[in-house]
Amino acid sequence: MNLAVFTTFLGQAGQAIEEKVIEKGIVDFAADYSTKWDGGGEGGLFLAGAVRWLVETYTVPDWVPLSSVINGTLGAETFPELGGLLITIGMVFGFVNIFAIGAVWSERKVSAHMQCRLGPMEVGPHGLLQTVADGLKLLTKEDIIPRLADKTLFAIAPAVVFAGVLMRFVPLPFGDQLIASDLDLGLFFVAAVGAVEVLGVIMAGWASNNKWSLFATIRTATQMVSYEIPIGIAFVTVILCCGSFSLVDVVNMQGGTLTDIDGEAHNGWAWHWNLFRNPFMLILAITYFIASLAECKRAPFDLPEAESELVSGFHTEYTGMRFALFFLAEYAAMYLVAAVAVVLFLGGWWSGIYWVDEIGMGTDTWLASWLDGVLGPTLTAVLGVLIKVKVFLTKAFILVFIQMWVRWTLPRVRLDQMMYVCWKVLLPASLVCLIGSCLWELATGGASFFGFGIVVK
Amino acid sequence: MTEAKIRTEEMLLNMGPQHPSTHGVFRVVVRTDGELILESQSHIGYLHRCFEKCAEGNNYLQVVPYTDRMDYLCAMMNNWGYAASIEKLTGIEVPERAEYIRVIVAELNRVASHLLAFGTYGLDIGAITPFLYAFRDRERILKIFEKLCGQRLNYSYVRIGGVTFDMTDEILSDIEAFCDYFDPKIIDEYDNLLSYNGIFISRTANVGVIPADLAISYGVTGPSLRGSGVPRDLRRDAPYGIYDRLEFDVPVGSGEMGQVGDCWDRYMVRMREMRQSIRLVRQAIKDIPDGPFCDKKAFRGVKPKAGETYKKVEGARGEVGFYVVSDGTNIPYRVKARAPSFCNISILDKLTSMSDVMLADLVAIIGSLDIVLGEVDR
Amino acid sequence: MARLEIGQIIAVLKEKLPEAVSEEVLDGVDPVIVVKAEQWAAVAELCRDDSRLGFDLLSCITGVDYPEREEGAEIEVIYNLDSTANLHELTVKVKLPRSDPRVASVEGTWATADWHERETYDLVGVIFEGHHNLVRILCADDWVGHPLRKDYEPPDSFHGIKNVIY
Amino acid sequence: MTEIENRNPDPLTKNVVLMTAVDDIINATRANSVWPLTFGLACCAIEMMATGAAKYDLDRFGSGPFRGTPRQSDLMVVAGTVTHKMAPRVKRLYDQMPEPKYVIAMGGCVIRGGPYVKHGYHVVKGVDLVIPVDVYIPGCPPRPEALLEGIFKVQKLMKREKILDRTRRTTKPEVYQPV
Structure with a gap:
């Protein structure tokens, strides 16, 4: 992208x-x-x-x-639309794959360095090509479908899981204007399509005809369905505050040139991010992050693939490429939840510095006009786009790193504790945040916490 | 829908012999209702290597390597237990220096064994990093042992009448350096990383509670028994070697985080024992006398007169006992090994039937009992 | 609650069950008492329940095969008892005829006897009467013979796997 | 360290030039990503764990991910003593692994029964009576370095594979069928 x-x-x-x-x-x-x-x-x-x-x-x-x-x-008229669509899909798909390869490698490196090891070193410089080797190897492995498995479901389950994750990339921006499709109901789409992934996991576990997989399936279903509620509430809160379902709109309301209710323009800074919109948003962001760990089956909520309990969880019976698809989906989901967190709370592609944000946006800030003079308008515009992509990805990658960090530090919770965390901690907390945010918006007329009364139209 | 209309089924789940967290080739068949375990049935013997038959076919000295391979994580104590029983049978006097060396190596081996227990327990609970930290430090101990006797795991170092090689000053200073490195800094690090982690406590406290009387009835010994609050330690209760001259505490479970005798208590007893072991090593290094390190005559072969004896020592997992029957030849008539893990794990079926145990708890319980299958099956 | 010498232990036993102890071997490395097989269950109960004895821990059960004894082929089952409170120990032997080695199970007295007895049954072939599940524990379920009998010959192959290669 | 000669008696596929480049790439990926099965039996398993852990770090060579399930592993390190009770399980685990699969016999016990060869009535005298073995690592237990060397040998074997060659699959001796 x-x-x-x-x-x-x-x-x-x-x-x-x-x-x-x-x-x-x-x-x-x-x-x-x-x-x-x-x-x-x-x-x-x-x-x-x-x-x-x-x-x-x-x-x-x-x-x-x-x-x-x-x-x-x-x-x-028709062909270009189709072609454009295909290429967009290709680019999203390519990003997901390249990200997954990089993420698997960095996960192994991060964990290794946390554990007084080196991690992959032999394949490519510092083992950079390790994941490529793994992927190609998995591609050429024998594909086994157990005799007593439900063959159709078994075969399509990895694709369903992967599609479930990939589809959620559709309304997800990577930078200003860089988006596959800016759906009006973007956040709703992200939440709704998430269920497809659960379906795929259930299919995989059920069709394997393996008791460990079945256990993992039930765990996944419980976990992912439960944790969608706090995530949904986080979405609703942000939607309430921003007044739009579109991820692009949500981002646009956190930076750049903001217009208040009187039509007056304001400079957008880091304290205009949703994270600082009101005190409840801070709590909500943490709630969302914890719930998102569970949503993408990461430690300490990695119950569905708990190695020490369920051997390999729902993909116990999967070999070769089908297993690789689960793997890809897991890492894509990691990026996805991180990117959604960036959109919802961390100001999306806005760097939080007004002058940087306005590069290539056509506004007349000192930095933008200086760059205009040096580089010319076209290159400045390109630079602006690049900076925004960079900012967005950096924020998302930092969140992904935190996910890894958590994974290699914490033990795993038990099933009942996982449910406890969801229903008795995260859900009430996020509900309080929802109501609190509503009241805050009502009371202050939409003034942001640090933003000194900027009201976004 | 009424409850009667929902059809539920109990499931028979076979865990092991190849399962990441059965610590070897242990097999449990569990009957589950969802995640809850209703009943479990342990199966052992997948590593039955016929130790006792082998012992009947080799002479007294040749049996020592087989004892290594029973509990390969604390081979020194097994060697010691066997050597002590033969020494008791024949009346061989062990030189003073050898007794000190035995204490040093046995306690270091206890630390190494507990480190592995700590690491794999973390792994069972889902924390992967402690495992690698534990191995990092375990390697230091193994390096010392390697210097001492050339082996990393199955040492055969403690033999009848003494020890195989003398402890040089260089190794002693290595051990001292290890003690300084390890205690208290590293153990504190472990405590920070895992012992007092909230998730870890919630996973292990109040799980797999073994009441003291039940533990004794099932023959549970060692840290698993001390976790239930019974201060039974053969080093203090039935002193052997020079343990009666050394100072150490016997940590017992106190229900600090939950009930007495839960997984956390058993785990914590091990962590605290490591400190005590280091304390013992330091004392032994300070007092170690000069002199011979073995009874040369016993090294050439022993031929006890007819008779039989039972000798027990405190291994890393509990009471390591050897019942040796001699018929007057240089080959034992019968050697029976009393393996602590064998008794410790026998309580598992009882534990799962006693209270609500979930699948994840089963893993936690097996891990907290710290079994070694080589010893269970022999 | 005090540590008892072997003489005192035997005295306590004889006080309650005068017939039980058939032999006392006190000159060996460990003092051993030999108990009549039919009395063993009662002795075990007594050992555990009498507060002076308090043998609450059964350390070990050993079966030893003596096919060439003068008084007839015998199997000895040896019980090592231990007291966690009184800190004394006792070795009890039960002598059984080799042709039909039967002794009462003590799994009701010490739960740990369950597995120990199964092991002794598996390896030496002693039958513990009253054991709830006396099946093989270490060897494979369909293993033939009791390996620690002195006249045991290992099978040449087991389920198609060659066993004796030398 | 012994290694079995790569068996490719099939003259049809022995010298196919066309496929060599593809072979090279695929073999290189396979050799650099040998995922072992978490399958410890006895003492050697501890050394296997040590090989994977901090000091020896098997992950450097791409063999870091120990898979709990045979379905996702390429290499079975039989570490420890195989007994008659365990043999059917070893065989089954081997059968469950997807091709191409390799077996390392680690330690004396799995090679020829080790110290239990004479009196160990219940010990299988060599795991190659049950499943075919590619690399033998002697030792009791072998040091982690020895296991690393064994894995390098397996990598060498892998680099000699031909993807058109199906003989590997068919020439595996069917030594033993569990009852």
Whole structure:
């Protein structure tokens, strides 16, 4: 999802495109097209728009067979949408995979260094390619489906789990405008589609026809369904405060140029993040983080795959690539919950420093105008996008690191204790935060805690 | 829906012999109702290596290596138990220096064994890092033993009539350095990391409570018995070697975090015993006399007159006893080993039937009893 | 509650069960008393329940096979008792005929006897009457013979796995 | 350390040049990610744990993740003594592992019964009577370094595999069928 990838792609695209880029600039193009595609609506289908622009401007050379047909089709209305969609999916998928590879490697390194070890060292520099080796190996392993397993369910369960996680990436922004699809009901979508993953895990455990898997399945079902409630309440609270289901809107209300209820513009700083919106939000953020650990089955809530109790949990019977899919899904879910936390509480792609945030946004801050002078408007815009991606990913990765840190430090809780934490601690706490936030908003007219009365329209 | 309409089924779950947390090839068949365990049935013998038959086929000296392989985590104590029983049978006097060396190596071995118990217990509860910390420090002890007798695990160091090699000053200073490194800094670190961790306490306190009378009836000994509040320690109650000259406390479970005799108590007794062991080692190093380290004659072979005896020593897991029957030849007529783990784990079935035990608790209980399957099955 | 010498222990036993102790071997390395097989259950109860004795811990049960005794082939079952309160110990022997070694189970008296007796049954072939589940514990369930009998020959193969290779 | 010659008697697949590059890549990935099964039997298991732990750190060579289930492991380190009661389980665990799978016999007991060879009526005199073994590591118990060396030997064996070669699967001797 990095823009660098995108520009490389551009570089290979030929003379005509280069001219166009020089002529107008990719950011403008993308924005232009996405607006067109969206029917003039707000928010950017930046990626899809950019891709569409590419497809429309690129003509297949004459020597390619059927070039006229292809060029004709590309020019039509339907194909670019499909192509844009496919490429967007590909990029999300690619990000998830690359992230998972990196995360597995860093998890092994992080744990190793916490345990007076070195971790993978032999494959590539400092074992960087270790996960690639693991993945390829798993790909070429024998695929065993137990004789007494439910073969269909057994086969599709990993895909369902992975799809369940991947689908939740749809409304998730990676930076300003960098989003697969800015759904109006984004947060609702994230919460709702989460259930698909539970379904997949249940399918996997049930179909394996293994008692350990069955235990893990029941545990997963209990755990994930329970913990969706505090997570849902956290969502509701943020939605109440921000007045929008869209993740992009939620982020936009935490930084950049904020407009208050009188239409007056304000500079957005770190204390405008939802985390500091009111005292309840702080508690809620912690609640959400704990619940999200349980949601993605991480320690201390790793009961579904408790190695010392349930051998390998719901994927006990899975071999090779199917097992790798579970693995991928787990790490993708780790990023996902972290990224949602960043969106909800930590200001999304806003770095918290107003001048940095405004680079490439068209506002006339000293930093932005200086950069404009040095780099020119197009490069400044690209730089702005890159900084936002960087900020967003950094925040998310820090949360992922904390998840790892917790995992290698704490023991595992028991099933009843896990339920206790959910129903008797997290749920009341998040409910208190919900009501508290409501009252705070009512009482202060939406003033933020540290933000001195900025009211977002 | 009324309760009658919900069909529930009891499940028979087979845990082991290959399971990450049965500490070897122990097998428990549990009848469960959901996560609750209704009944359990232990099966052992997957590592029955015929120690007693082997002992009947080899001469007295050759049996020593077999005793190593019973409880491979504290081989020194097993060696000592066997050697002591033969010494009792033949009346061999062990040189003073050898007795001190025995105390040093046995207590170090006890620390190593308890370290492994600590590490794997953390692993059972779900904390992985303590395991690696424990191994980091265990390696230091193993290095000392390696210097001493060339082996890392099965030492055969304590032999009939003394010890195999003399303890050099260099090794003594190594041991002192280890003691200074280990106590109190490292044990405090462990306590911070695991012992007083909230989740750990909630997982182990009030779980698997063994009342004192039940423990004694089931022949539970060692730290598992002391966890139930019974201050029985053979080093103090039936002193052997030079233990009566050394000062040490016998830590017992007090129900600090829950009830007396729960998993946490058993675990904590081990942690506290490590401090006592280091204390014993320090005393022994201070007082160690010069002189011979073995009875040369006994090293060439022993031939006890006909008779039989039972000798017990305090191993890392409890009472290590050897019942030796001699018929006057140089080959034992019968050697019976009383393995502490064998008795300790026999209480498991009773524990699971006594109170509500969940699947995760079963793992915690097995871990807290700290069994070694080599010893259970022999 | 005090530590008793072996003579005092035997005196206590004889006071309650005058017929039980058939032999006292006090000149060996450990003093041993030999108890009649049919009286053993009563002796065990007494050992545990009499507060002067207080043998609450059964350390060990050993079965020893003597196929070539002058008085006839015998199996001895040896019980090592221990008192956690009084700190004294006692070795009790029960002599059984080798052809039909039967002795009463004491698992009701000491729970630990359950597994010890199963082990003795498994390896030496002593039958403990009244044991609730006297099955093999160490050897495989379908193992044949009692390995610690002196005339035991290991099987050449077991379930298709060659056993004797030398 | 003994190693069995890689058996590839099939002339059809022995010298397929086309597949060598693919073979090399796949074998390299396999060799660098040998996941052992958490399967300890006795004393050697402690040394196996020590190999995985802080000082020796098996994870450096990509063999860090000890899998609890045979389905996800590539290597079975039979560490300890196999008894007649355990033998059917060892066989079953081996059968449950997905191809390609390798077995290390660690320690004297699994090689030929170790000290129990003469009087150990209940000890299987060598695990190769039950499952095929690729690498033998003598010792009682072998040091962690020896186990590392054994794993390197397995890696060498892996690098000689041909993916078109199915003989490995078929030439595994069916020594023993559990009853």
